[in-house]
Amino acid sequence: MSQHFLLSRAAKTLTLAQVMRISNEEAETMFARIRWPETDGEPVCPICGGTAVYNVRRPAGPARWRCKACVKEFTVTSGTLFAWNKMPVQTYLSAIAIFMNEVKGKNALALSRDLGTSYKTAFVLAHKIREALGSEMKGVHVGGEGETVEVDGVYVGGHIRPANLKENRRDRRLAQNQTGKRQVVVIARQRGGKTVPAVFKTEASSTGWLISRIAKGTHVVADEAASWNNLHTHYQVSRIDHGQAYSLDGVSSNQAESFFSRFRRGERGHFHHVSGPYLAAYARESAWREDNRRVSNGDQTQHTIKLALSNGPSVDFCGYWQRHKVGAGD
Numbered sequence: 321m322s323q324h325f326l327l328s329r330a331a332k333t334l335t336l337a338q339v340m341r342i343s344n345e346e347a348e349t350m351f352a353r354i355r356w357p358e359t360d361g362e363p364v365c366p367i368c369g370g371t372a373v374y375n376v377r378r379p380a381g382p383a384r385w386r387c388k389a390c391v392k393e394f395t396v397t398s399g400t401l402f403a404w405n406k407m408p409v410q411t412y413l414s415a416i417a418i419f420m421n422e423v424k425g426k427n428a429l430a431l432s433r434d435l436g437t438s439y440k441t442a443f444v445l446a447h448k449i450r451e452a453l454g455s456e457m458k459g460v461h462v463g464g465e466g467e468t469v470e471v472d473g474v475y476v477g478g479h480i481r482p483a484n485l486k487e488n489r490r491d492r493r494l495a496q497n498q499t500g501k502r503q504v505v506v507i508a509r510q511r512g513g514k515t516v517p518a519v520f521k522t523e524a525s526s527t528g529w530l531i532s533r534i535a536k537g538t539h540v541v542a543d544e545a546a547s548w549n550n551l552h553t554h555y556q557v558s559r560i561d562h563g564q565a566y567s568l569d570g571v572s573s574n575q576a577e578s579f580f581s582r583f584r585r586g587e588r589g590h591f592h593h594v595s596g597p598y599l600a601a602y603a604r605e606s607a608w609r610e611d612n613r614r615v616s617n618g619d620q621t622q623h624t625i626k627l628a629l630s631n632g633p634s635v636d637f638c639g640y641w642q643r644h645k646v647g648a649g650d
């Protein structure tokens with residue numbers, strides 16, 4: 321179904337060829353309109369909110385203003401997720417468009433080739449884009465009266481690499497298979513609604529988070545694992561035995577399966593070892609892509625720019641390479 325949509329005209333409102341033809345000044349104007357819609361793109365000081373500014377662009381430099389009220393200088397990316405980067409705005413636009421066009425996820429090495437930047441630059445850019453997407457899931461609740469939410473988990477990392485899904489399902493909960501590095505991505509996915517993921521050591525330890533994210537009165541669907549037993553005291557829960565069938569008497573967890581299938585494809589195809597601190601970021605990216613799979617890539621790109629410009633400087637990736645030494649593939 322989603323494949324058909326991707327081939328349709330509606331999904332292709334923005335081509336990379338179009339993005340490559342956009343000049344840096346046009347990209348700056350686009351970002352300004354997205355960041356400051358209330359003034360139709362006229363600069364607003366991020367420090368004091370002043371709109372009276374001097375134009376202080378330097379030769380070959382980015383669009384730059386000085387606030388008449390507080391005398392601070394700023395650019396269209398000052399105070400945002402893209403603050404402190406030295407790249408032209410056109411590069412951010414291209415990075416986001418390329419990231420959005422790659423529906424199964426884009427790895428940093430491929431992104432660096434497309435953009436003509438170093439691997440390090442592409443790595444940080446990709447993570448900032450993920451941070452923008454993930455910011456939309458902060459505090460999001462799913463479910464409610466008359467709504468159904470599917471809950472499921474998938475273990476990632478450690479040395480156990482199950483050969484196939486069936487074996488994975490049988491093995492993943494055995495204690496001896498859970499090394500210290502093993503983590504589990506748990507999701508709560510509302511039918512016809514949003515997906516929220518989080519990362520835990522075990523499925524059972526996700527109960528508190530699930531209760532905080534799933535509204536009272538929700539019909540919860542989960543598999544037969546004992547990890548979910550605690551949910552029965554909070555919700556009406558239907559259980560499905562994956563060993564028997566994926567859909568039984570109308571009770572299924574196909575939506576959760578769809579998320580994990582996307583997540584696994586990304587993990588195998590692009591992210592060589594998705595684990596540790598990046599796992600949550602990749603899980604949120606997969607959830608965002610899943611929830612927005614019917615939104616055209618042009619709208620996805622514009623929305624992601626909006627998210628990046630309405631979030632403060634990256635906590636995790638500001639000065640990242642000064643703090644970490646990470647090889648290609650991380």
Ligand SMILES: [Zn+2]
Pocket residue numbers: 365366367368369370387388389390391392
């Ligand atoms: Zn100001």
